[in-house]
Structure formats: C-alpha cells, structure tokens
Amino acid sequence: CSGERVVSWYTARSENSRAWSALMAPIPAPEVVVTDGGSGFAKAVRETWPRTRVQRCTFHAFSQVKRYTTTRPKLQAGRELYLIARDLMGIETLHRAELWVERYLDWCGFWADFLEDRTVVDGRRVYTHERLRRARSSLSSLVSAGTLFTYLDPALAKAGPLPSTNNMIEGGVNSQLRAVLRNHRGLTSVKRVKAVFWWRHAHSGDARTAREKLAAMPTDADIDFLFSVYSASPSREDGGPEWGDRAVWEDLHHRDPYPFWLD
Known part of the structure; x- marks a missing residue:
C-alpha cells in the first residue's frame, strides 16, 4: 500500500522471492520501500526494483531481538542488547x-x-x-546492509518524513483483513478469498461502481479452477503449469485495468 490506498495484491501459498517478484513487477519502482523482511523479499527487490532503497521496519528489527532475549533477559549481555534494540524506535536524526x-x-x-563460550x-x-548469538546476528546483518536508517536520508526525505516501520500496512490493511475474516466466521475457502479481494478493491482508490468492480472480480468457478489445477500438484516435472504461473492472471483476468494477482 501507499499512504493513501492499496496499490496491488497477490495471493500466494507462502512468502518467497517468486511471490514477492510477482507482486512487485507490475508496480513502478518506488524510491523507498518499507518492509518487515519477509522470506524472499531481499532477493525479489534486488531483481525487480534494483534501484529502490530499502527501509527495514525498526519495530520488526526490535521484535526479532526481543524474541531471543525476552523482555526480561537474565544475562547482563541480554539486558544490554534488549535496550539497544528497543532504542531503535526513537531515533530521529x-x-x-x-x-x-x-x-x-x-x-x-x-x-x-562471552558469546564464543561453548557447552557440551x-x-x-x-x-x-x-539465542544471544542469533539476536546479535539479526542486528548485524541489518547494520551491514545499511537498511535500518534509510528513512533518515536527507535526499529521500525532501518531500516529507519517511516511515521507519510498516505500521501503515500492518494496521491499515492486514489487521483489517483479519477483522473481516474474524467477523465472518464459517465462510468457505472460496468466499474467504473473495471477501479479501472485495475489501482490497474497495480500498484501492478505484473510482468504479460496485457493479463494475464485481464484474471484474474472480468468480467462484475461477477460484475453484485455480485451487484444483494449481494446488493439486504444486511440483511438476513434466513442464505443465505449476501453482504460481503468471498465466493464472493473464488467462483469466486480463480484462481488469486494476490488477490483483493470484498465485
């Protein structure tokens, strides 16, 4: 999403570089992208948006350290590292x-x-x-990559302040989708997919009427076809279509100028 609307979406079996690339490819490369560092994203951005600067969500960076140290570390080294990671979210210059x-x-x-100590x-x-070594590794990789403080680059922030977290999509999109599914328990898989698609259509800045949006959305038959063909044999050696082939969108939904993506 951008600051105003949902830009695009792509339904995938899991987070990987192929799914990320499929989502990113139709979108003009932005100057900066804020990410939580999902699986495969780094590879996808290198291949699809090679000139885009990456800002790693500082809250997720802190949360990853907290996962290893807990909020009440027993060791002095852990207490110090926890406080260092927590301070990431208050840096403004x-x-x-x-x-x-x-x-x-x-x-x-x-x-x-101390971190080199070994036990039999x-x-x-x-x-x-x-666990402390893993916490250290998670921060060291971000420091080496230079993705923790992209939001402070004066050249990128000329038009206004940049976000240091991806709270915009977590709170504005992802949590809303969870609420939709939570408030409509009992929906079949097909209807759950359609409910998610409808919410995103409604928040995409699309000026079409509800009738026009519905005409462009996938039908139950479309989604049934995708699940039956592309999930039945996700790994095929005969060269046949696999779950995630771009043909899914191009064959079924090329008529819609406001694209969504199915993997």
Missing part, C-alpha cells in the same frame, strides 16, 4: 543513528569472547548463548 551504531558495535566487541550437550560442543 542521522547523528543519533550514528551513535546507536557505535553503541551496538561497542556491545559486540565487549561481549565477543549430548556429546556435542554447542554455543552456550546461542
């Missing part, structure tokens, strides 16, 4: 961003030997503080 990186690198250096478990030597 490049100077403060530089100080944050220095603080994080100092933490890495101070606790480096079932005859194997394993890292004693594996």
Whole structure:
C-alpha cells in the first residue's frame, strides 16, 4: 500500500522471492520501500526494483531481538542488547543513528569472547548463548546492509518524513483483513478469498461502481479452477503449469485495468 490506498495484491501459498517478484513487477519502482523482511523479499527487490532503497521496519528489527532475549533477559549481555534494540524506535536524526551504531558495535566487541563460550550437550560442543548469538546476528546483518536508517536520508526525505516501520500496512490493511475474516466466521475457502479481494478493491482508490468492480472480480468457478489445477500438484516435472504461473492472471483476468494477482 501507499499512504493513501492499496496499490496491488497477490495471493500466494507462502512468502518467497517468486511471490514477492510477482507482486512487485507490475508496480513502478518506488524510491523507498518499507518492509518487515519477509522470506524472499531481499532477493525479489534486488531483481525487480534494483534501484529502490530499502527501509527495514525498526519495530520488526526490535521484535526479532526481543524474541531471543525476552523482555526480561537474565544475562547482563541480554539486558544490554534488549535496550539497544528497543532504542531503535526513537531515533530521529542521522547523528543519533550514528551513535546507536557505535553503541551496538561497542556491545559486540565487549561481549565477543562471552558469546564464543561453548557447552557440551549430548556429546556435542554447542554455543552456550546461542539465542544471544542469533539476536546479535539479526542486528548485524541489518547494520551491514545499511537498511535500518534509510528513512533518515536527507535526499529521500525532501518531500516529507519517511516511515521507519510498516505500521501503515500492518494496521491499515492486514489487521483489517483479519477483522473481516474474524467477523465472518464459517465462510468457505472460496468466499474467504473473495471477501479479501472485495475489501482490497474497495480500498484501492478505484473510482468504479460496485457493479463494475464485481464484474471484474474472480468468480467462484475461477477460484475453484485455480485451487484444483494449481494446488493439486504444486511440483511438476513434466513442464505443465505449476501453482504460481503468471498465466493464472493473464488467462483469466486480463480484462481488469486494476490488477490483483493470484498465485
């Protein structure tokens, strides 16, 4: 989504680079994209939007660290790292961003030997503080990639402040879709798909009437066809169509100038 509307959508079996690329390909490359770092996204943006700058959602970056340290770490190293990650969400200037990186690198250096400790478990030597190592790795990869503070780049923020999180889509779109399905329990799979499609059509900035939108939406038969053909054998070696082929959209829905995508 953009700040005003749902731009496009793509229904997939799972998050992977192919599904992300299929969603992104029809959309003109933006200057900046904010993402939670879903599976396959990094590869897709390199291939589909190679000149687009990436802003990793700082809340998700913090949440990933919190998943490993918990909110009440028992170790001093964990307590310090938790506070460092939490402070990500309050950075508003490049100077403060530089100080944050220095603080994080100092933490890495101070606790480096501690995180190398090993313990013997079932005859194997394993890292004693594996969870802390994973938390460190999650932040180090983002620092190395330079995707934590894209929103502070003056050249990109000329037109106005940029978001540092993807709360816009989480709260404005994803949570609304969950509410639609929660409030209409008991729908069949086909009708659940259609309910999601209808909500997104209604929030896409499309000026057509409800009758015109309904005429362009997939029918029950269309969706039944997709599930029966493309999910029956998701991995085929005979060269036949697989779940996710672009032909799904092109064959069934090329008439609609406001595209949605089916995988």
